[in-house]
Amino acid sequence: MVGAMGMTVAEKIIARAAGRDSVQSDEVLWADVDFAMIHDSGGPRRIWPAMSELEVGVWDPSRLLLVADHYVPARDVGAATILETTRSFAAKFGIERFHEAEGIAHTVVVERGYVLPGQLYVGGDSHSCTAGVLGCLAVGMGSTDLLGIVATGRTWLRVPRTIRVEVEGTFGPGVSAKDLILSIIGDRGMDAGIYRVLEFGGQAIAAMSIEERSVLTNMCAEIGAKSGIVPADGVTVQHFAALGIDVEPGPFSDPDADYFDAWRYDAAEVVPVVARPHRHDDVVAAADAGGGAITRAYIGACTGAKHRDLQMAAEVLRGRSVAPGVVLQIAPASRAALRKAVEDGTVAALMDAGAHVLSTGCGACPGLGSGVLAPGEVCISTTSRNARGRMGSPDAEVYLASPYAVAAAAVAGRIVDPREFLGVPV
Amino acid sequence: MSVIEGRVWKFGDDIDTDGIVPGRYLIGELQEIAQHVMDGARPGFAAEVCDGDIVVAGTNFGSGSSREMAARALQAAGIRAVVAVSFARIFFRNCINVGLVPVECPTAGVIEEGQTVRVDVEVGRVEVTNTGDVHDAVRLPHEIALILNAGGLEPYLAAELGTT
Numbered sequence: 001m002v003g004a005m006g007m008t009v010a011e012k013i014i015a016r017a018a019g020r021d022s023v024q025s026d027e028v029l030w031a032d033v034d035f036a037m038i039h040d041s042g043g044p045r046r047i048w049p050a051m052s053e054l055e056v057g058v059w060d061p062s063r064l065l066l067v068a069d070h071y072v073p074a075r076d077v078g079a080a081t082i083l084e085t086t087r088s089f090a091a092k093f094g095i096e097r098f099h100e101a102e103g104i105a106h107t108v109v110v111e112r113g114y115v116l117p118g119q120l121y122v123g124g125d126s127h128s129c130t131a132g133v134l135g136c137l138a139v140g141m142g143s144t145d146l147l148g149i150v151a152t153g154r155t156w157l158r159v160p161r162t163i164r165v166e167v168e169g170t171f172g173p174g175v176s177a178k179d180l181i182l183s184i185i186g187d188r189g190m191d192a193g194i195y196r197v198l199e200f201g202g203q204a205i206a207a208m209s210i211e212e213r214s215v216l217t218n219m220c221a222e223i224g225a226k227s228g229i230v231p232a233d234g235v236t237v238q239h240f241a242a243l244g245i246d247v248e249p250g251p252f253s254d255p256d257a258d259y260f261d262a263w264r265y266d267a268a269e270v271v272p273v274v275a276r277p278h279r280h281d282d283v284v285a286a287a288d289a290g291g292g293a294i295t296r297a298y299i300g301a302c303t304g305a306k307h308r309d310l311q312m313a314a315e316v317l318r319g320r321s322v323a324p325g326v327v328l329q330i331a332p333a334s335r336a337a338l339r340k341a342v343e344d345g346t347v348a349a350l351m352d353a354g355a356h357v358l359s360t361g362c363g364a365c366p367g368l369g370s371g372v373l374a375p376g377e378v379c380i381s382t383t384s385r386n387a388r389g390r391m392g393s394p395d396a397e398v399y400l401a402s403p404y405a406v407a408a409a410a411v412a413g414r415i416v417d418p419r420e421f422l423g424v425p426v
Numbered sequence: 427m428s429v430i431e432g433r434v435w436k437f438g439d440d441i442d443t444d445g446i447v448p449g450r451y452l453i454g455e456l457q458e459i460a461q462h463v464m465d466g467a468r469p470g471f472a473a474e475v476c477d478g479d480i481v482v483a484g485t486n487f488g489s490g491s492s493r494e495m496a497a498r499a500l501q502a503a504g505i506r507a508v509v510a511v512s513f514a515r516i517f518f519r520n521c522i523n524v525g526l527v528p529v530e531c532p533t534a535g536v537i538e539e540g541q542t543v544r545v546d547v548e549v550g551r552v553e554v555t556n557t558g559d560v561h562d563a564v565r566l567p568h569e570i571a572l573i574l575n576a577g578g579l580e581p582y583l584a585a586e587l588g589t590t
Contacts, residue, residue: 028570053584082453126490141492190489224489387442390449
């Protein structure tokens with residue numbers, strides 16, 4: 001049986017990283033990590049004391065990315081101290097890829113092409129799966145797993161089975177990747193991907209930008225998956241080429257690869273949706289969300305504040321104003337996204353509509369930065385999670401949606417189908 | 427490590443790490459965080475939990491954020507094992523890494539709050555001592571059991587690197 005069947009791209013990447021010709025599902029094996037990421041929250045402050053006890057340094061400083069994104073800018077002395085520890089770690093171990101307030105780690109990894117197609121990437125954060133958009137196997141883990149990787153460059157993996165997610169057709173106007181992934185999670189449930197990899201393909205995926213694709217891989221965390229992957233194609237090659245990096249398409253799954261399941265969707269059938277409080281798999285059409293007045297509209301996080309996300313919001317907000325009683329906040333996912341949005345007039349449109357532009361970073365999404373919610377607030381957000389208490393008070397409510405829908409709700413003062421504001425017949 | 431017996435605290439499906447340790451506490455140190463463990467999922471839990479107790483839960487326990495403090499705070503509050511129908515994968519790894527015993531038990535849903543369970547990790551068995559009911563659990567793969575039996579990844583690495 002071994003060797004007789006084709007392999008999925010995830011199996012190929014793990015096999016190579018483990019120095020093997022083939023692997024079997026659910027097998028546990030040790031693998032060499034090509035690139036790793038730690039951040040200010042789960043990184044130096046958690047692993048440095050143990051590194052000292054173990055008398056180890058960083059296995060390969062050129063293969064480690066350190067990002068300060070969770071506690072920037074410092075909201076208090078505690079956060080400032082965490083950032084100082086983070087900087088000291090970078091200096092002590094000579095980490096050249098250290099970025100403070102340059103952007104959220106997952107966005108930075110993709111923007112700068114830090115991981116190549118076919119590589120094994122481990123990040124100390126659940127949304128590390130975002131980087132799977134580059135055609136690598138990108139896996140999120142916790143602090144002590146990253147301690148092991150930082151010290152030795154190795155980790156154990158259980159070989160996951162792969163679910164092929166095939167998306168055909170063309171998205172309608174006012175519908176985005178966020179609507180697709182929320183719809184998938186709503187259909188399948190938030191634990192449908194445990195120990196699986198979601199491999200995205202099909203005509204609709206081929207036509208999407210890297211930024212939009214990354215919304216799909218990002219939210220694979222919300223379906224419990226080990227990762228999401230878009231095997232490198234022409235769009236990926238172009239993305240790297242613009243960074244001056246030559247890559248080839250692939251690796252791809254073999255035609256006779258053994259998939260766990262195949263999920264098929266038609267992009268043309270996807271409509272603007274929201275996930276209702278406090279479950280990200282409680283998904284309904286935005287038009288049917290009901291509910292009363294919102295107090296907050298939040299456009300932020302690695303999921304929903306990249307350049308294209310800000311453009312989507314501006315498409316709705318240009319020439320309109322935020323409704324009375326609503327605070328609209330924009331926390332760009334990276335400085336690069338903010339710069340592009342300044343240069344193309346997107347930021348001006350958002351500010352003219354009444355948006356507050358915050359600094360780049362994880363911000364209110366994990367409840368650590370600026371813009372958290374008060375008791376009784378009702379928020380609609382482009383972020384990825386709406387667990388009770390995540391974005392601030394446990395007595396606040398959070399709806400998740402696309403940048404179009406968040407911007408439209410900010411204007412209407414309640415949740416609406418954003419296509420109403422885009423001149424699209426609904 | 428092999429056999430753990432304790433009183434059951436019962437939780438439902440999809441308990442996420444924001445519910446186990448809300449982000450607003452993450453800035454603090456472990457002992458302080460442990461005083462608020464499960465604040466999001468079940469306010470008041472931290473004040474009542476006793477050393478040696480066991481958490482029993484439904485599907486997808488520990489989903490969401492990778493924060494290892496979720497596993498550490500449960501452990502610091504006295505929890506010795508978490509028995510769940512299924513685990514979110516990062517939380518499962520975090521348990522192994524900090525030496526908190528994770529037990530995947532497909533029929534754990536019928537175990538009730540306040541019962542006492544005896545968990546045999548090596549055999550893969552969960553017995554409800556009050557009723558004598560026995561539930562099969564998934565045995566840990568050998569490579570993972572080695573880490574847990576060492577007390578977690580840090581002591582495992584210490585032995586491997588020869589720094590003990």
